Amino acid sequence: MHDVMPETLNVVERVLAELAALQVEPVTLLVVPGRDWSAADIERLHALVQRGYRLAAHGWLHHCDRLGGLYHRLHARLLSRRVAEHLALDTEGILELLHRSRHWFVAQGFAAPTLYVPPAWAMGAITRTHLRAAAPFAQYEVFGGIYVAKTGQFISTPMLGYEADSAARVPPLRLWNAFNRWRAQRAKVLRIGIHPYDFDYALAQDLRADLSRFRRFREYAAVEDDKSAS
Numbered sequence: 001m002h003d004v005m006p007e008t009l010n011v012v013e014r015v016l017a018e019l020a021a022l023q024v025e026p027v028t029l030l031v032v033p034g035r036d037w038s039a040a041d042i043e044r045l046h047a048l049v050q051r052g053y054r055l056a057a058h059g060w061l062h063h064c065d066r067l068g069g070l071y072h073r074l075h076a077r078l079l080s081r082r083v084a085e086h087l088a089l090d091t092e093g094i095l096e097l098l099h100r101s102r103h104w105f106v107a108q109g110f111a112a113p114t115l116y117v118p119p120a121w122a123m124g125a126i127t128r129t130h131l132r133a134a135a136p137f138a139q140y141e142v143f144g145g146i147y148v149a150k151t152g153q154f155i156s157t158p159m160l161g162y163e164a165d166s167a168a169r170v171p172p173l174r175l176w177n178a179f180n181r182w183r184a185q186r187a188k189v190l191r192i193g194i195h196p197y198d199f200d201y202a203l204a205q206d207l208r209a210d211l212s213r214f215r216r217f218r219e220y221a222a223v224e225d226d227k228s229a230s
Helices: 006-021 039-050 070-080 091-107 128-134 167-187 204-213 220-229
Strands: 028-031 054-057 139-142 145-148 153-156 159-161 191-193
Touching: 006 039, 028 039, 039 054, 054 091, 091 128, 139 220, 145 220, 153 220, 159 167, 167 204, 191 204
Parallel strands: 028 054, 159 191
Antiparallel strands: 139 145, 145 153
16 A cells, blocks of 8 residues: 555545455555654554554655756656655665664654565665665565565566556556456466555556455565465
8 A cells, every 4th residue: 555644544444444345455554754643643543553454654745846867857747747856865865764764664653564665666776785784674575576685686577557647648548457357377476556546546446456356465485485385
C-alpha cells in the first residue's frame, strides 16, 4: 500500500477495509515520513501496526522541488512526475535521506523498518555496494524486484500496478500487467502495488480481479526466505 501520508490516511484506511473484506493479508504500508504528521496521525499509524499491518519507509517527502538532469526530466515526464526524489540527489544525499527516513520511525516509537521503497521505485545514483555497506535497511524494492543488502542477492519479481489516473495510462498499464501476470507463472511470486485512489480509477475492477485470483499473500521477508530455500 503506497503513499501513506497524513493527507491520504482516510482513503488508505478505506482501502485497507476493502482489502480486509477480500481477506488480503499481510499488507505492507509504505509510509512517507517527512510529511506533516500530527500526534493524532501517528496514533492512527500505531493503531494500524497493532492490527497487524507492516510498515516500510517510502522516501522522505515523496516530492522533489527541482528536477535533476535529462534522465530525471524524462523519467518525470513519462513515469514519475515529481515524486522520484532520489533522482535529484547524489550518493551522499541519498544515504542521508535513507538514514533520516529510518530514524523517523524509531523517533515515533515504531520498530525500525527493514524494507525501503524509493518513490517511483527509483533508487537514483547509489550503487548496491553502497546499499550493502552504508545504508540502513535490509531490503530495497525497486522497479525490477527486491535487493537483499545482507547477501547482495537481487530477487527479480514481476509487479502489477493500477494507478490509471488518466485515460492515457490505462492501455500501457493493462499491457504491463498482462505481461507480468505471464511472468509470474514462472517466477512463482508477484508484487501487487496499490496506491490510495486505485479503487476509484479505471483499473479498479482489474485490481479486484487480481486480488481474487492470487490468494497466497506473503510478507517481504518470506520472499527472501523462499528464494534462499529454492
